[in-house]
Amino acid sequence: MAAARLVLGSGSPRRREILESLRIPFFVRIPHVDETVQPGEGPDAYLERVVGAKLGAVHALLDEAEQQTAAIILVADTSVIHRGEILGKPANVEHAEAMVRALAGDTHEVKTRFALASSATGLPFHAETVTTKVTFRALSDEEIRDYAASGEGADKAGAYAVQGFGASFVSRIDGNYSNVVGLPACELVVALQRHAPR
Template sequence: MSISPNDPVTRIILGSGSPRRREILEALRIPFIVRIPQVDESVNEGEEPEVYLDRIVRAKLAAIHALLDEGERQRAIVLVADTSVIHRGEILGKPASVEDAEDMVRSLAGDTHEVKTRFLLAFTGEDAGIVPFHAETVTTRVTFRALSEEEVRDYAASGEGLDKAGAYAVQGFGASLVSRIEGSYSNVVGLPACELVVALRRHAQP
């Protein structure tokens, strides 16, 4: 994958304020700049997870294009993503309070849920606007061990999961809650590293 910060064709614009996604790109040694879209991430009544994820990443893409200045609109690649925790068909977003976090962690304890990240890659250019060329949803199955009520309360009170979907951080102390992961670990953190690199390499091939 030939990606250089001086190559405008392969410059990456990360459309996310997530520090976890930035850390993943840094670990992959992919140069990028950050632009943060402002998007209403509320779930519509009865909305299926796959439909929700696709709607949100496309809204983020549109919001990012509106943020780019003239220089940034030269040919580059925009990366946007959204990660959702799905338990028994319900999308678990970020908890609104410590009590909400307790309810989420309690519901996940001793059970298996899915973490889905949909990421979208698009070309941007002054003439062509913004043109998606790759969209993919990656699913990981995560199993929590059984938790005591004290453990549920203590973890929620730590505040670690208050800004995260599902109210936990697998890359932090939340790892102690997880007994098994089936699939991509980085996907649970917020961006599927393997699938992203494969998509970028496919683009870079002549």
């Protein structure tokens, strides 16, 4: 598995750290796709569309040598879903505050969809969505305001970082922790092993 060099189609430092912890060699190509939720689009359909667009965008960024020297493209997208609503990255501090307030004292889902494709063709051979349930404890108005103002969740879905101070809000996790960070390590390794050349 480790011999297959990955192209990570993501600018997320969290995803890079997860791959590094798994000792999987990779290089990064950052795709630029429209991640706006379309009217009437549900969480699963949204993730499928965005991940598919990322795959195409990453493959288009590879030159011929990279297509041949790499083996696999990996892309992923993570959504926080609260009561059926997709919570993306907050637009500003006030938006972040509103998101954290909505999550406080309640359970939400974190869905990460990842896909693997041939670097030579760009065609996917594995795609999977992993769901983790996260429960926040009740939070005071002061905690919510201070956290939103800290900026820790400014570039994160749901406006919080489970690997940062946001962990102090989490009373329970049902499922894969690294999935909440941005990439389900267990499911990724299983998929890579399953598709490794024999």
